[in-house]
Amino acid sequence: MASDSTATLDKASSTELQSILWFDPTRILIDGQWRAAASGQVLPVENPSTGGIMGQIARGGAADIDAAVAAARRAFEGPWGRTTATERGRILMKMAELVLQRAEALAMIEALDVGKPLHQSLNDAKALARYLEFYAGAADKLMGTTIPYQHGFTVYTLREPHGVAGIIIPWNYPMQIAGRGVAAALAAGNSCVVKPAEDASVSTLAFAAIAMEAGLPAGVLNVVTGLGTEAGAALSEHPGLNHLSFTGSVATGQRIQAAAGRNVIPVTLELGGKSPHIVFDDCDLDQAMPTLVGACMQNAGQTCSAATRVLVQRGLYDEVKRRMADMYRGLVAGPAADGCDLGPLISARQKNRVSHYIELGKAELSVAAEGSIRADASADGHFVRATLFSEVPPDHRLAQEEIFGPVQVLIPFEDEAEALRIANGTVYGLIAGVWTRDGGRQMRMARQLNVGQVYLNNYGAGGGVELPFGGVGHSGHGREKGFEALNGFTRIKTVTARHG
Numbered sequence: 186m187a188s189d190s191t192a193t194l195d196k197a198s199s200t201e202l203q204s205i206l207w208f209d210p211t212r213i214l215i216d217g218q219w220r221a222a223a224s225g226q227v228l229p230v231e232n233p234s235t236g237g238i239m240g241q242i243a244r245g246g247a248a249d250i251d252a253a254v255a256a257a258r259r260a261f262e263g264p265w266g267r268t269t270a271t272e273r274g275r276i277l278m279k280m281a282e283l284v285l286q287r288a289e290a291l292a293m294i295e296a297l298d299v300g301k302p303l304h305q306s307l308n309d310a311k312a313l314a315r316y317l318e319f320y321a322g323a324a325d326k327l328m329g330t331t332i333p334y335q336h337g338f339t340v341y342t343l344r345e346p347h348g349v350a351g352i353i354i355p356w357n358y359p360m361q362i363a364g365r366g367v368a369a370a371l372a373a374g375n376s377c378v379v380k381p382a383e384d385a386s387v388s389t390l391a392f393a394a395i396a397m398e399a400g401l402p403a404g405v406l407n408v409v410t411g412l413g414t415e416a417g418a419a420l421s422e423h424p425g426l427n428h429l430s431f432t433g434s435v436a437t438g439q440r441i442q443a444a445a446g447r448n449v450i451p452v453t454l455e456l457g458g459k460s461p462h463i464v465f466d467d468c469d470l471d472q473a474m475p476t477l478v479g480a481c482m483q484n485a486g487q488t489c490s491a492a493t494r495v496l497v498q499r500g501l502y503d504e505v506k507r508r509m510a511d512m513y514r515g516l517v518a519g520p521a522a523d524g525c526d527l528g529p530l531i532s533a534r535q536k537n538r539v540s541h542y543i544e545l546g547k548a549e550l551s552v553a554a555e556g557s558i559r560a561d562a563s564a565d566g567h568f569v570r571a572t573l574f575s576e577v578p579p580d581h582r583l584a585q586e587e588i589f590g591p592v593q594v595l596i597p598f599e600d601e602a603e604a605l606r607i608a609n610g611t612v613y614g615l616i617a618g619v620w621t622r623d624g625g626r627q628m629r630m631a632r633q634l635n636v637g638q639v640y641l642n643n644y645g646a647g648g649g650v651e652l653p654f655g656g657v658g659h660s661g662h663g664r665e666k667g668f669e670a671l672n673g674f675t676r677i678k679t680v681t682a683r684h685g
């Protein structure tokens with residue numbers, strides 16, 4: 186299927202999206218039932234490669250969120266709350282199998298809806314399956330502890346699910362982020378209500394359809410599409426939630442945390458970043474080079490953990506600049522399915538935002554190199570040229586603010602102390618890459634970088650599903666992925682028994 190559809194993806198029309206879908210995207214999923222939004226209203230689905238409208242999704246609102254939270258509560262207090270961890274693991278494994286069976290269709294949906302090059306959206310579909318597999322296997326390995334205490338007592342802890350989890354998803358990696366939230370929440374025994382981003386909801390609906398096919402009981406997973414200010418705000422403020430997870434911008438994250446505060450519930454925030462590569466003179470540059478550029482160009486720079494700052498020690502600076510500039514000149518943006526290096530940005534709004542930063546950089550900084558936009562790309566697609574700026578002062582706006590586009594800044598440094606100062610010198614702290622052969626320096630840097638993940642001689646943009654991921658500072662708090670996320674979706678109960 187992929188190869189036929191690939192050829193026509195750049196001309197995608199509503200019929201092309203419809204021909205891939207096996208469910209109705211204008212419905213939301215509440216209590217195992219697909220229904221229209223209570224208001225009856227819909228929102229358009231845009232293809233960012235062409236600017237064309239491909240279909241519609243439901244414009245859910247507060248009434249739908251109320252119904253979804255109530256359904257999730259019934260499920261949690263009903264049979265789902267009594268399933269064994271092994272049973273939950275089996276359902277998640279079944280979901281993983283079905284995701285893999287439908288991987289090409291899921292990839293196509295994401296390429297059309299988000300504008301990702303097809304090889305990247307196929308990776309996202311496989312990552313969704315990996316999250317389901319990982320948490321399927323982890324579900325029955327989640328354990329409490331026994332605690333040595335006074336004579337005549339036995340003390341142990343139980344790890345219990347929170348209850349109803351609200352999960353708010355951004356538009357940049359909908360499948361991966363829905364997968365890491367939902368799979369961990371369900372493995373731990375929670376039920377959930379998911380609100381995907383209005384710009385990219387279709388793959389989350391597809392995931393929900395797969396969950397139903399796999400036999401997930403009604404009400405355990407509910408999906409309400411709609412605007413952030415309507416469905417999103419209603420979900421984050423809902424008093425019926427027991428846990429809230431959010432991935433997105435800092436400004437919205439602050440609102441989400443305030444809402445969670447009013448309801449006094451735990452919240453996990455995965456927000457932005459201004460992540461550095463730190464390239465020392467003694468590194469294996471041939472090994473580093475593809476990653477220095479690739480770790481930002483993935484998803485056209487619309488990645489929280491994109492390595493947008495490239496800090497280079499003076500001795501290698503000119504060579505790195507020359508080699509990166511050569512690579513940039515070869516970077517081509519074009520329609521999502523055509524095997525280009527970059528797809529479009531998600532929306533006209535995002536293109537304006539990124540273009541504004543590029544203009545600002547051109548006015549105040551030197552451009553080391555630019556990529557190109559394919560000549561036959563639609564003028565209404567949201568394409569921008571990859572742009573590399575050099576000799577950028579560490580306190581310049583382009584070295585401090587998250588751009589969320591294919592833009593990198595080169596910053597020279599003299600020594601380890603200066604590299605650390607620059608690397609830690611933003612409000613963010615998500616991830617960092619360190620390129621050096623010096624083992625002692627690797628260890629020192631890993632300890633002193635204020636981030637949630639450090640990559641030594643590699644860079645993972647969040648890495649595999651097994652790796653705990655999250656930030657410090659304005660990058661957020663709490664950890665997604667790995668066993669840490671599973672712990673985050675549970676709370677500890679301590680049982681103290683006196684038996685003499």
Ligand code: ADP
Pocket residue numbers: 353354355356380381382383411412413414416417418419421432433434435437438440441
């Ligand atoms: P962006 O500005 O790039 O779209 P956001 O952080 O606003 O990023 O969006 C991430 C997710 O948060 C989306 O699902 C969006 O609908 C949702 N969202 C946006 N505003 C709010 C809000 N006020 N309350 C809750 N969710 C919101």
